[in-house]
Amino acid sequence: MSVARRFIKQELPLHLVRRHLEPGPVVLLTSAQGTSRNVMTLGWQTVMEFSPSLVGCMISAGNHSFELIRQSGSCVINVPPANLIDTVVGIGNTSGADIDKFETYSLTTEPGVKVPAPSIAECFASFECRLSDDRLVESHNFFVFEIVHATVARLARMPRTLHYTGDGVFMISGRRIDKSALFNPHML
């Protein structure tokens, strides 16, 4: 596997995180607890609030990541560029119970600022999360996280993202279209 581009990221105001998550990209969720750390692929996420910046994630209890995230009460949501697609598939088809996925997939980790989980340098945005509401964890494996620190690469143009449709098929994000002229100012 060729070496992927590493991004230099800068802090992003928390209420702007939605720009990157609301379109629905597949993300890489990193976790750490004690001396263990891990990374998994996740498509089932949604923005839930601007401020505080809340995101909901469905993390299956069968995944090795589940207990690391539950016990540490934290994780990092990393947004991979579309050219990381084979890595995204690999990370979503192997378990941290069996292998060190950071090593296997040559990912560069950077220490979290506010959480124990690392950020991934090959992802262009990283959002550090603290568990905010666990009422739906037992019944639905659904975690509500508050984003407590956000970084994103400063680029003239954001990289394309991956959007999963199931059946092994991804949609790659397409062009942007600005309709702000049609919005009520208070809706922007």
Place this chain on the structure above:
Amino acid sequence: MSVARRFIKQELPLHLVRRHLEPGPVVLLTSAQGTSRNVMTLGWQTVMEFSPSLVGCMISAGNHSFELIRQSGSCVINVPPANLIDTVVGIGNTSGADIDKFETYSLTTEPGVKVPAPSIAECFASFECRLSDDRLVESHNFFVFEIVHATVARLARMPRTLHYTGDGVFMISGRRIDKSALFNPHML
């Protein structure tokens, strides 16, 4: 506004709904309670389970739709094709408390099969929902719905979809790429 295409839809097995919602499209949520009915634009949704087919939606309590959905315990998630973009913006910038948005935006409604809310013929997929879990409604306006009836247009190629990034800017879905050969069979 020109007349939009109406889709003829056929029933879809419920566990396949994720194909259409997981990539993260903006949807049109219809609701009905008594003699009132309404439609709103919604971007904050996520798949939560295959079977039963669960979807989580953040529906702000300030919206007129909120009480219709809460009281009827149901709604329909309609997926609009990208060329409906001006309608999607209009519906998300006006309130059913003030106008009949079906009339204003020339939408054709079809009666729900299992819920009181109508489906929209100008949308290529419609998923009828019953409220399944309301524990996060009070605190987060977050509804967990079970999809109880699903229809989708049979087309050689699904229309492009809209993905919201905030600030009045949408991403239009792009090309698809099949990576199923890299998946473990049980992950497909």
